[in-house]
Amino acid sequence: MTRLFNDPTAFADEALDGFVAAHRRWVRPVTGGVVRAGATPAGQVAVVIGGGSGHYPAFSGLVGRGLAHGAAVGNVFASPSAQQIRSVARAAHGGAGVLLMYGNYAGDVLHFGQAAERLTGEGVEARTFAVTDDISSAGPEETAKRRGIAGDLPVFKAAAAAAERGLPLDDVLAVAERANARTRSFGIAFSGCTLPGADHPLFTVAQARMAVGLGIHGEPGIGEEPLPTADEAARLLVTSLLAELPDDVEGPDRQRAAVILNGLGSVKYEELFVVYRTVAELLTDAGVEIVDPEVGELVTSFDMAGISLTLTWLDDDLEALWRAPADTPAFRKGALGTPEPVRAEPVIAEETDDLAAPEGSDASRRAAAVVLDVLDALAATVDAHVGELGRIDAVAGDGDHGIGMQRGSTAARRAAVDTHALGAGAGTVLVRAADAWADKAGGTSGALWGSMLRAVGTTLGDEDAPTAARVADGVRQASAAVRRLGGAEVGDKTMVDVLVPFADTLAAATAEGVPLAAAWDRAAGAAEAAAAATADLLPRKGRARPHAEKSLGTPDAGAHSLSLITRAVHGVLNDHIGEAI
């Protein structure tokens, strides 16, 4: 378990501070993450990687010459926010565009995508690429749904080495695509990790059993089997990967692969070597030439006991990129020339406009006071259920829903208080709260809740006292924003299953003239029923949750938290009947 921390909510930030303190020879801190100590050479594409904390050396430990130009570092197991990614990308940019790279998780896809849009809008050419190497997370006909695990490393490295050659952005992206198409991973695990400050591991595996095909955030595997010997483990990994060769791998006499045997955290080096001994034998027997193997901890999950095997099938060009030198805190290879001089500029502080806010009308400022109460109740509800939400989420997802919601709702409340104190109206208070939520929470829920609060805030504005109809309209806008951003529809077993009937019921009731608190009560009832019903659903599509079938009998975490929150907000509205709203 994770034992050494101070304030668990500060864990990721403090770990990043310590990482930087130990590695100033390679990196320097910027808002949102780190960039190389030396400047990106002018005209070189910048490769900016990122993801949640808890996977060291992914992602900050892979920043340095020959590998990434920067890393956006999210909270524990949560995507960095679009704002963080944008900040790191701007600091890493060398004038030739930025390739944003990350593992294929919903939160990362959302935030990196948003960051790329913003960067492009600001004149920084940006592309995104999600690594999809984990063959256990979706079938060969759905490779785009696969998660990214230890295959992140060879794919990042191929793209970064291509950038070092001076290739233009689209060519670097093409290299990433080719490397990813030829990279496959498969993992097994024996115990889960415990997050800083948590009482329980994210998942458990029975004594003397092995989970097959497990993800790096506690996502469930595709099966459970008896604990293998080291040789049996090696055979399972190798045969699983050899069963799915990429289409364009050359004939048997030219099969070459970069090989990574990765430890997730507490399977230690000697065990990895015992397994690798047989991995190497089996691959050699199968006619595969092993190129520059890596055996060690390269993408981890705190102290999870597990291993994964990654093969990148090489052609001449990919082999040269894999063999190219690199010099980062955690991955060093070959010899590089003299480094670029370490830059001494101060840490980038992103421009902020928090110090002023447009003044709201008296009516809207009174409504903003109610918004503060709503955000208080929201955060208190999340606090009270944080453990439950994490456990539900771990059934089919990555277990971070509770802590992500907690970080977001806490930040939103704080931003709302500050903004209200500046004299802002309800709309601006909600929009600032929305931005703080998305920025501090990261992850999928951060992006979606940020978009919801922003939609409501924009609809309310800073002038008029919000009417019931206006509030209902804001909620409908929020519902539309979530569907647009997340791409889910009713029946996919997500928060959309709750949000749509909630918004529709609220709109219908207010249209009938039902007062806001009573209309909200009716809508919250619909939300609760819809959330409960997600427990009985098999999702129609499985984006980013390929094992959602495991969750039959458990409600979706995002649906459940939304229904809890709608009920809590009803309590606030009841208290304020006849007041500002």
Add this chain to the structure above:
Amino acid sequence: MTRLFNDPTAFADEALDGFVAAHRRWVRPVTGGVVRAGATPAGQVAVVIGGGSGHYPAFSGLVGRGLAHGAAVGNVFASPSAQQIRSVARAAHGGAGVLLMYGNYAGDVLHFGQAAERLTGEGVEARTFAVTDDISSAGPEETAKRRGIAGDLPVFKAAAAAAERGLPLDDVLAVAERANARTRSFGIAFSGCTLPGADHPLFTVAQARMAVGLGIHGEPGIGEEPLPTADEAARLLVTSLLAELPDDVEGPDRQRAAVILNGLGSVKYEELFVVYRTVAELLTDAGVEIVDPEVGELVTSFDMAGISLTLTWLDDDLEALWRAPADTPAFRKGALGTPEPVRAEPVIAEETDDLAAPEGSDASRRAAAVVLDVLDALAATVDAHVGELGRIDAVAGDGDHGIGMQRGSTAARRAAVDTHALGAGAGTVLVRAADAWADKAGGTSGALWGSMLRAVGTTLGDEDAPTAARVADGVRQASAAVRRLGGAEVGDKTMVDVLVPFADTLAAATAEGVPLAAAWDRAAGAAEAAAAATADLLPRKGRARPHAEKSLGTPDAGAHSLSLITRAVHGVLNDHIGEAI
């Protein structure tokens, strides 16, 4: 716990095979361990390190340019044998002598010392150096008794970098001495490791507690305290080390230190960084300039949850040696020029003379058959008590006594059978068994039991039927050999406490004319009483077991196993009354 293995007794060998398979760019295998892939440059002192397996990257992972020229790799938590060390040293030797370096543990001191003697006798100039950085293992007035933990790395590196400069052997040794005198470590732990195939961890720490000053083999700490925050842990480590500055450290304005924050196995990187953040702050506040810090897993103990902090106080020369480049499987730093070409010679197979043996007399060959029965009974006794011996040893020692005795007695029996089949007499059978024990067991007990069997065998010879008096004389020679080699006396709470009364009683009884089996019975009774009495003893000196006071109430493991074995041997002698012996 350690889960991935095949045959637990083959674990260390298989781990070494896999390590080599993954790292042929840096190392090549030789009998007993590994040497650099490229030859030691002619005229360069070879630095050969070593110790037990289970501490990766110590020791094999530290072989490469800028660091060690070779590593002798022992079994799990057991010293390599003198034969292994000699083999590696001969392969690494570049004509300018060899410095043998290891942590200060009794078994390593014995075996490396014996290897140095043999090497010198063969014309390879050899020196030995034991690292003593762990301040919790003995007081400042007894630094020579301290254990070696993560301070191994900076001391090895200083000596190796000095060797790379072309310094002569005694100057390289002087650098090792200076680096060691200025290196201090202190550790804490939260849980013990479980050895491959074992049911229980070597030690446990209560939930939410911390063991202070713990060793890397489960040696007990000097206290237990509540689980600290990361900041509290950092403060404890820093203040403990700053409380004991070496005498010759320069004034406060010139204090510089190489800093290593080491993870023992399952305290993960993010936790290390959170701790390091505060370590760096505290050292900086204390006026210490931090030079090239290392934060990671550098000397481990399987999946033990623990950390240690090491400071090497630098002068200009030590700073240059610490900053010098290195390129090994697990420690890479700076840029080196083109490597020496990888050598293609086959793995060194040490010459063996096992294929022939001097023929014994008929009488001695009959006696040799009894010796086989004795060694069978010995090995069976060890097998039956292996878990108990390990647990007893873990109270004040490193917990390897059971598995070490098992490896040694199994190998001795096998060698005896082979040698007897060649027609050898009792003396040669015992001497060959002795060498096999020492070679396969490693560790302290391996060296001592090897010397005992050898002493008895040499006394019996291959001609005469052993008389009771001759056997008693052999046991007295064995007693003398153990005292000479181990340096312990009666009252030190070691096997000497048993061996001396056993030998004396046997000699007195046979001198009175008591037949051998009856005399042995009397001596075994004395041995049992003496072994039990070690439970009540505080040792008078604490070589290599600084925390022996913890063991009050527990017999010494070596004393206990010896008494069990003397009783088992009595059974064999009883069965053979009137026969060859």
